[in-house]
Every structure is written in C-alpha cells, then in structure tokens.
Amino acid sequence: MPPDVDPGCELCSRPPPAGWVLAYRGDEAPGEEGTRETMLTLGNGYLASRGADPEASADGVHYPGTYLAGFHNRLAGPGQPDGTESIVNLPNWLPLTFRPASGEWFAPGRGRRLHEHRMLDLRRGVYLREVLVVDRDRRRTRVRQRRLVSMANPHLAALETIIVAENWSGRLEIRSGIDGGVLNANAPAEAGSCGRHLADVTTGGGDAETIWLTAVTTSSRHQVAVAARTRITHGGGHRRQAAHGPAEVNQVITVDVTPGERIGVEKTVAIFSNRDRAVSEPVTAACEDLGQAGPFDLVLADHVAAWARLWARFRLDVGEQHAWQAPVRVQTFHLLQTLSPHVIDLDAGVPARGLHGEGYHGHIFWDELFVYPYLNLRMPELTRALLEYRHRRLTAARRQAAAAGTAGAQFPWQSGESGRDESPARSRSPVTGQWVDDYTGRQQHVNLAVAYCVWRYWETTGDLSFLAASGVELLIEAARFWAGLATYDPADDRYDIRGVLGPDEYHDGYPGRPGQGLDNCAYINVMVAWVLGRAEEACGILARHPGVRPWREVDPTDEERRRWAHIRRRLRLVFLDDGTLAQFEGYGDLAELDWERYRQRYGDLRLLAPLLQAEGDDANRYKVSKQADVLMLLYLFSAEELADLVRGLGYEFDPARIPATVDYYLSRTSHGSTLSRVAHAWVLARTDRRRSFEMLVTALGTDLADPQHSSTRNGIHLGASAGTLDILQRCYTGLEIRGDLLRLNPQLPDGLAELDCVIRYRNQLISLHVDHERLRISAAPGADQPVPVAVRGRSFPLAPGSTATVELPSPAPTSGTPT
Ligand code: BGC
Numbered sequence: 001m002p003p004d005v006d007p008g009c010e011l012c013s014r015p016p017p018a019g020w021v022l023a024y025r026g027d028e029a030p031g032e033e034g035t036r037e038t039m040l041t042l043g044n045g046y047l048a049s050r051g052a053d054p055e056a057s058a059d060g061v062h063y064p065g066t067y068l069a070g071f072h073n074r075l076a077g078p079g080q081p082d083g084t085e086s087i088v089n090l091p092n093w094l095p096l097t098f099r100p101a102s103g104e105w106f107a108p109g110r111g112r113r114l115h116e117h118r119m120l121d122l123r124r125g126v127y128l129r130e131v132l133v134v135d136r137d138r139r140r141t142r143v144r145q146r147r148l149v150s151m152a153n154p155h156l157a158a159l160e161t162i163i164v165a166e167n168w169s170g171r172l173e174i175r176s177g178i179d180g181g182v183l184n185a186n187a188p189a190e191a192g193s194c195g196r197h198l199a200d201v202t203t204g205g206g207d208a209e210t211i212w213l214t215a216v217t218t219s220s221r222h223q224v225a226v227a228a229r230t231r232i233t234h235g236g237g238h239r240r241q242a243a244h245g246p247a248e249v250n251q252v253i254t255v256d257v258t259p260g261e262r263i264g265v266e267k268t269v270a271i272f273s274n275r276d277r278a279v280s281e282p283v284t285a286a287c288e289d290l291g292q293a294g295p296f297d298l299v300l301a302d303h304v305a306a307w308a309r310l311w312a313r314f315r316l317d318v319g320e321q322h323a324w325q326a327p328v329r330v331q332t333f334h335l336l337q338t339l340s341p342h343v344i345d346l347d348a349g350v351p352a353r354g355l356h357g358e359g360y361h362g363h364i365f366w367d368e369l370f371v372y373p374y375l376n377l378r379m380p381e382l383t384r385a386l387l388e389y390r391h392r393r394l395t396a397a398r399r400q401a402a403a404a405g406t407a408g409a410q411f412p413w414q415s416g417e418s419g420r421d422e423s424p425a426r427s428r429s430p431v432t433g434q435w436v437d438d439y440t441g442r443q444q445h446v447n448l449a450v451a452y453c454v455w456r457y458w459e460t461t462g463d464l465s466f467l468a469a470s471g472v473e474l475l476i477e478a479a480r481f482w483a484g485l486a487t488y489d490p491a492d493d494r495y496d497i498r499g500v501l502g503p504d505e506y507h508d509g510y511p512g513r514p515g516q517g518l519d520n521c522a523y524i525n526v527m528v529a530w531v532l533g534r535a536e537e538a539c540g541i542l543a544r545h546p547g548v549r550p551w552r553e554v555d556p557t558d559e560e561r562r563r564w565a566h567i568r569r570r571l572r573l574v575f576l577d578d579g580t581l582a583q584f585e586g587y588g589d590l591a592e593l594d595w596e597r598y599r600q601r602y603g604d605l606r607l608l609a610p611l612l613q614a615e616g617d618d619a620n621r622y623k624v625s626k627q628a629d630v631l632m633l634l635y636l637f638s639a640e641e642l643a644d645l646v647r648g649l650g651y652e653f654d655p656a657r658i659p660a661t662v663d664y665y666l667s668r669t670s671h672g673s674t675l676s677r678v679a680h681a682w683v684l685a686r687t688d689r690r691r692s693f694e695m696l697v698t699a700l701g702t703d704l705a706d707p708q709h710s711s712t713r714n715g716i717h718l719g720a721s722a723g724t725l726d727i728l729q730r731c732y733t734g735l736e737i738r739g740d741l742l743r744l745n746p747q748l749p750d751g752l753a754e755l756d757c758v759i760r761y762r763n764q765l766i767s768l769h770v771d772h773e774r775l776r777i778s779a780a781p782g783a784d785q786p787v788p789v790a791v792r793g794r795s796f797p798l799a800p801g802s803t804a805t806v807e808l809p810s811p812a813p814t815s816g817t818p819t
Contacts, residue, residue: 006115009130010144016121019325023119030061034186034357034713037063039330039703040120040127041356041716042147045069045340046154047271048355051118051127054145054159055097055106057179062108063186063713064179066090067355068224068273069338070348072362072417073217075184077192083219084192084424085416087351087362091198091213091226092179093269095250098163100139101171111135122329125151125307125337126300132166139168151310152302154342155272155289160296161265162234165257172257175243176230176267177250178203178213186358187714191424191435193361198224203249206287208240211249214283220417223274225282227290234264266296277345310336314378316728317756324752327700328728331721334703338718339375344385347392349415353715360715363414363422366449366503367719369636370675374726376460377735377759383457384466390450391470393419394477397447401481404444408480411446431610439508439515443501447478448527452636455534459737462762464541468548472538476556479535479564482528486567494572500524502583504629506609506619506672510586514620518584522630525571526645530637532568533648536561571649579654580661581646583630593622593668608670625669627676628683631662635679638736659687674702678723685731686747693749699724729757733770737761742798744777744791746770746808761787764800778803 004026005012015021024036040051049066056062067087076083099105115132127147134140142164150156165172180201187193198215205211212227232238235255243250255263270289272282279285293299314332318324338354350368353359372383390411396419397409404410412421423441428434454471457463486495499517501508502524509516539556542549556564574582582588595605602611609619609626628635633642639655646653662683671677681695698705702720703712729735732755734745742761748754754771764787765780775791781801789798791806798804 009115009117011117011119011128011130019320020123021119022330025117033061034063038356038712042127042149043337043355044149044151044154045342047149049149054094056108058185064092064094065186066092069346069355070417071222073197074219075195075197080192084361085422086184088197088217089182089184090224091215092182093226095177095179096267098174103135122333124304140166142166148303150303151306155270156293157269158296158299159267163263165259167259169258172255174253174265175250177248178226178228179248180213180215181247184358189428191426201247211251212283213249223282225286226271227286228267228269229290231266233266234262268293318752319754327704331725334716335721339382344381349389350386354718357715363416365414366446368453369449370678370719370723372453374722376457380461388470391474396420406481406484408484409477410444410481413441413443429610430607431614440505445524447481448531451475451478451531464548468542468550472542473554475535475538476554479532483564483567494570495567496520496572497525502629503632504625506624506626509620511621520572520574520585522573522581522583523632525573526633529568529571529649530645532564573651580664581630590623591621593624605670606672623668626672628679631665631683632679634683674717674720678720681727682731689749693751696727742787742789746775748772774805774807776805
C-alpha cells in the first residue's frame with residue numbers, strides 16, 4: 001500500500017467509486033488549504049459552508065465560511081465612506097473538537113496527524129473525513145466525520161463525528177459550539193472586503209441538547225439565527241456544561257471511554273434568516289426545524305434522495321473510466337450547490353464565485369451569460385427565477401442609466417443585494433500589491449448579456465408568461481439604454497457608440513487616456529443591433545397574444561421603434577486592413593506585443609496587463625486581450641446568425657474569414673479570465689478540434705488544477721464551471737434551438753468516445769447518447785406533443801416514449817466555419 005494509506009481508515013479501504021470522488025489525502029501544503037476548503041464546500045443553493053475543519057478557526061491557513069444566498073451587508077472602510085456590499089460570513093456552525101482529560105483541545109498544529117483523508121462523495125453530497133492523531137502523551141485517537149448541507153431541507157446541516165480512543169481510556173471532553181465572532185476576511189487583497197458584518201449577538205439554549213445564536217448585520221439589519229443540537233449517539237452516560245464566550249455559545253460534553261470504544265456525536269444545525277419566506281422569527285423557526293429533524297442517518301437519507309433526483313436531471317456522462325468523468329461531476333456538483341432548485345424561491349442572483357468564498361465580495365457580474373444556456377436545458381425554472389432577480393432590480397438599473405444621462409436601464413458591472421453599483425474604484429495589483437485605479441466598473445454591457453439570456457430562455461422554453469411579465473421589459477430597457485447612447489453621424493448615415501468598454505478588460509481607453517472608454521466596440525455594437533431586433537420581436541409576439549400582455553405600459557413609442565429600426569441597420573463596425581472585424585475603432589493603430597519576449601520573461605501571461613503596468617507600461621497600447629471579446633460573438637451566435645447581423649448592418653461578411661479571425665484574436669489573448677477558455681473552446685470546436693479540446697481540458701481544470709496559483713481559495717469560478725459543462729452539452733452535440741426545432745449535429749472530439757446526457761426541452765425529458773458513429777435520442781413517456789427534431793438535416797417528430805437512432809457519417813458536414 002502507498003505510504004499515505006492507512007489500513008484502519010475506512011476511506012482508504014472503502015472509497016466511493018472513482019468517478020464520484022474528489023479526494024485529498026495526507027499532509028498537503030498549508031498554502032493550498034484555502035483552495036481545498038473551497039472545493040470541499042457543501043451547499044444547497046440557499047446555504048453553503050466551506051470545507052473547513054470543525055476544529056479550526058480563521059488563522060491564515062483555515063477559513064470557515066458560512067453563507068446564505070443573497071444575504072449581503074454594506075460596510076464602510078478606509079477610503080470608502082459609502083462602503084461596499086458584501087456577502088456576509090455568518091456565524092460558524094461547525095466548531096466541534098475534543099480532548100482527553102488534561103490534554104489539549106484537538107486543533108490545527110496540535111498533536112501529530114498520522115493520517116488524514118478527506119473526500120467529497122459527489123453522488124451523495126457528503127463530505128467524509130478521517131484523521132488519526134496522536135497527542136504528546138502518545139494517546140492515539142481516530143476521528144471519522146460525515147458532513148452534509150441538506151439538499152432536502154435547505155435550512156439543515158449536519159456533522160456526524162465518531163471518536164475512537166485507540167490506545168487510551170479515561171475521560172473524553174467534546175466541545176460543540178456556534179461562533180458568532182466571525183469576520184469577513186477571506187479575500188484580504190480586495191478593497192473593503194474585510195471587516196465585521198455581524199452585531200447584536202445573542203445566545204441561548206433550548207432543550208438540554210440545543211444551543212442557539214442570533215446576530216444582525218450592521219447596516220442591512222438582516223437577522224440570522226443558528227440553532228445546533230449536539231447528541232451523543234454511541235457511548236455511555238455523559239455530562240454537559242455550557243461554556244459561553246462573548247460572541248459564541250458552546251457545550252462541553254464529558255464521557256468516559258475505553259480503548260477501541262466508539263463515541264458518536266451528532267451535531268445537527270438549522271439556519272434561518274429574516275429574508276426567508278414564511279418565517280416570522282428566525283430563531284423560533286430554527287429551533288422548531290431542529291426539533292423536527294431526525295437523527296443523522298434520516299437527515300442523510302432525505303439528502304441523498306434529493307441528490308439522486310438532481311443527478312437524474314443533471315447527469316452528463318462521458319464514460320465511467322474516462323479521466324473527465326470526475327471533474328465533470330465536480331463542476332456539476334458545485335454549480336448545483338450554488339444554483340439548486342431552492343434558489344427558485346429566493347431573491348438571489350448568480351454570484352461569480354459561487355457561495356464558496358468571499359471573492360469579489362460575492363458580487364454578481366455578467367457571468368450568467370455562461371451559466372443559463374446549461375440551465376435552460378436542465379431546469380429552466382432556475383433561469384427564470386434568476387432573470388426575475390434582475391427584473392426586480394430594474395429600478396436600480398434605471399437609476400444607474402439616468403445618472404449617466406441615458407434612458408433605459410443599465411445593470412452595474414458588479415452588484416450585490418440592492419442592485420446598486422458596487423464596482424470598486426481602485427484595486428490591488430496582483431503583481432505589485434499596490435493600489436491602482438480600476439476602470440473595469442465602466443463596463444456597461446451587463447444589460448446586453450441579460451437581454452441575451454432572456455431571449456435564449458424564451459427560445460428554449462417558449463415561456464410566454466415570462467416574456468410578458470419580465471422578459472420584454474428587460475429587453476426594451478436595454479434597447480432604450482443603447483439607443484440613447486448611440487449618436488447619429490449624418491455624414492455617412494451611421495450611428496456610433498463611443499466611450500464604452502467591451503468584455504476585454506485590458507482595454508479601457510486609448511493609449512494615454514486610460515479609463516475613458518473606446519469607440520464602436522464590435523462586441524457591443526453587434527449585440528446592440530441584435531437586442532434592438534429582439535426587443536421589437538418580443539413586442540410583436542406579445543401583440544399577437546393580448547391575453548398575456550403586461551398590465552403595465554411597457555411598449556416603446558412609435559418614434560422609439562423607428563429610431564431602433566434605423567440604428568440596428570446603421571450601427572458602425574470597423575474593420576482592419578485585411579477585412580478582419582476590429583475589436584474597436586482604432587484597434588488597428590495599436591502596437592503588436594512581442595509575446596515571445598514576454599513569455600520568456602514571465603512564463604505565465606495570465607496577468608499580462610498588471611505585468612505591463614508594473615513595468616510602467618500600459619496594455620491599452622497593444623493589440624492584446626484578457627479574454628474573448630470579438631470572439632464572444634462567435635460564442636453567442638452561430639456563423640449564420642452572425643453573418644445575418646453583420647450584413648444587416650450593411651457590411652460584407654464572408655464566413656470563410658471566420659477561422660482567420662479566430663486565429664487573429666486568439667493569438668493575442670492572455671486568457672486572464674477563466675471565462676476565456678470556455679468561449680474559445682466553443683469557437684474552435686468546429687474549426688480546430690484539437691485546440692478546442694485542449695482549451696476544454698484547461699477549462700475543466702479551473703479550480704481543480706493549479707491550486708497554488710489559483711484564486712479558488714476565494715470561491716469557485718461559476719461561469720467557467722457551467723460554461724464547460726455547456727460545451728459538452730450543446731457544443732459537442734451541436735445542439736441548437738431555432739424556429740421551434742431541436743437541431744443536433746454531433747461531433748465529439750477524438751478524446752471523447754461517448755457522451756450521454758438528459759436534457760429538458762419544452763417540458764419533455766430527452767435522453768441523448770452520442771458516440772462517433774451514431775446518435776440515439778429518446779423521449780420519456782408522457783402525454784406531451786411530439787418534439788420536432790433535426791439531426792444533421794434529417795427531420796422527424798420524436799414522440800413521448802419513442803427512441804430514434806441516427807447514423808453519423810464521419811466527418812460531420814461543416815462549411816469549415818463554426819455553426
Ligand atoms: C472577468 C470578467 C468576469 C469576472 C467575474 C473577471 O476576471 O474579466 O469577465 O465577469 O472576472 O467572473
């Protein structure tokens with residue numbers, strides 16, 4: 001057996017199947033503990049808890065973090081009188097430790113760990129841990145833990161601990177508590193991200209086994225209540241004693257042990273807040289819920305059954321033996337822990353870093369653009385709920401637009417609970433550590449992403465009631481905003497959009513004018529043309545369904561419609577000398593970077609802009625990008641759609657130029673954002689399958705590979721996770737929904753022998769099995785209408801309960817361009 005295998009360890013001897021496991025073993029680098037805690041996070045969409053050890057507190061290595069979705073608070077800090085809204089680190093429910101009488105409490109750095117094994121059982125949603133520790137008196141104690149955050153009851157979490165005194169006897173003390181003295185301190189490098197958000201801590205007890213703690217956030221005055229029941233399940237008689245601290249509540253339980261005896265401790269916790277629906281008093285709700293909660297095994301059984309139902313809906317199988325199977329499940333697991341069906345009842349958005357840490361203050365950016373396509377085909381109710389979260393923030397977005405002197409609505413680049421702009425004005429350079437101006441917040445394109453998401457949701461679901469109630473307003477207000485920004489140039493009958501920022505954050509202005517924005521960004525202008533068209537189309541659809549029309553007046557005026565129609569035909573695009581679509585006007589005048597020289601100097605160029613800045617240079621001077629920008633258009637639109645859009649603006653578009661355009665920008669991109677590889681893997685899928693595959697492998701490793709350099713310690717990269725899954729789901733199956741037709745044009749990369757998944761389309765469950773020779777498609781039995789399907793141009797209706805198999809002559813017919 002390898003040295004880190006302990007024959008006494010149940011996880012070593014009986015691990016769950018390899019395709020369902022994320023495991024950490026032995027004495028790993030302390031610097032990577034934060035990343036491991038993020039990856040071992042458990043959550044259910046409502047509540048999440050980092051995978052910190054129960055005996056640890058925040059000490060620079062460990063960081064226990066507990067979060068509720070959408071639960072934010074504003075804290076003022078030095079140089080930030082107005083403060084920043086952050087997701088709040090809530091009272092820590094985990095604390096549980098032990099000591100042999102007269103010994104030291106088990107804690108990081110205390111005793112010698114002879115063996116440690118931690119793993120996530122992804123199928124059951126359980127975090128398993130086994131530790132064998134010896135103290136300075138040579139007492140050897142084995143600790144086995146199972147932890148869950150219930151997917152069945154979103155308010156419940158539980159930790160079961162089995163303690164075995166292997167070679168000693170005597171008194172054993174167990175301390176179990178709730179720590180309300182926690183701070184936000186997970187992302188110290190970010191402006192205003194550290195501090196104490198909780199005040200007014202009160203504590204108390206219920207029955208002999210139960211303690212509780214409540215706290216209130218300093219400015220949003222949100223109340224949270226945590227109740228914990230600690231029960232001894234194996235072992236003889238025991239005594240209990242309360243041990244309170246200023247902002248914590250504990251119980252110390254004493255039992256007598258003999259060598260080899262198992263002492264079982266079950267800590268079950270209920271968490272409620274005053275933001276919950278159907279709750280009047282959080283602490284009463286928490287104590288009542290806890291009173292109803294059964295023993296660990298029953299809570300576990302409900303939880304595992306809930307996960308089984310989720311996995312049935314979200315499975316994406318690439319072969320049990322395939323190296324990708326476990327990473328695919330890890331990404332799915334963390335996505336579902338952030339955006340589970342419980343989110344449908346909440347007022348919460350899509351946090352860029354999941355509910356796994358405090359990176360970016362828990363803020364919401366435009367990353368939903370990468371997330372919804374996956375959810376639309378799995379659980380579209382989730383997308384709808386998340387888009388309604390945006391709709392509820394239209395008032396704040398209208399204010400933001402008005403403040404910029406424009407009509408319509410502009411969602412801020414970063415926002416929290418209120419929908420206000422939370423983008424930082426300064427941030428710390430990851431290279432020099434110095435504070436520098438941060439202009440990223442001037443990105444106004446979030447409303448384009450939201451509008452895009454509205455339309456794709458509508459196309460996938462045909463959900464007219466959503467389009468009428470929220471969707472159309474989101475489209476119209478985005479259209480109004482951009483039409484307001486567009487200025488008319490009669491000289492050549494063109495509209496310009498000036499002083500804006502596209503997704504590529506390396507360019508926020510022209511050389512020597514940082515932060516002042518750019519003119520006629522291709523991404524923005526094409527998206528604006530498309531959104532203006534969809535706003536018009538949505539109005540047309542609703543006009544044909546007068547019964548669902550919104551009761552509020554949202555329609556644009558005739559004058560607006562005329563102007564929109566003109567703008568969407570005459571927005572300006574700029575081209576480089578060789579006909580390539582330019583990222584923005586003036587891009588062609590920028591200098592070329594000597595990539596080779598910089599690669600030699602720095603190796604990894606993911607931080608290219610900060611590296612240049614540290615040299616006194618400025619990325620604005622060069623033809624470089626942080627992430628896909630022009631190429632986002634090929635990620636979001638098929639070649640056909642893009643051709644129609646560009647031609648609709650009165651320009652030539654030759655699809656044969658696409659591969660050269662991809663090469664051009666790709667060779668000038670540093671992939672400084674994890675979203676970049678997702679977009680590029682997609683764009684390359686039909687033109688350069690090898691490179692697409694390589695990009696996908698890297699994207700799949702986001703948060704998993706390179707723990708030393710990653711920012712995963714501050715949370716997962718949710719957009720990259722969902723985007724990666726979506727590439728497997730839509731891109732490699734060639735899945736497209738257009739004109740009420742489910743189109744499939746599978747083309748698996750060479751490294752993938754098969755792909756098996758289930759999607760939901762127009763309320764029907766459809767299973768897909770693809771390999772290099774054939775596609776098998778089946779619809780679950782039911783009373784629905786047959787679904788019109790087209791596989792590589794062959795159309796047929798797929799009736800409920802039926803299966804069709806289509807042979808796939810190789811290679812797939814393509815025009816040499818992405819589809
Ligand atoms: C990317 C943005 C993204 C943000 C949050 C940044 O690094 O450039 O596009 O929205 O991270 O994920």
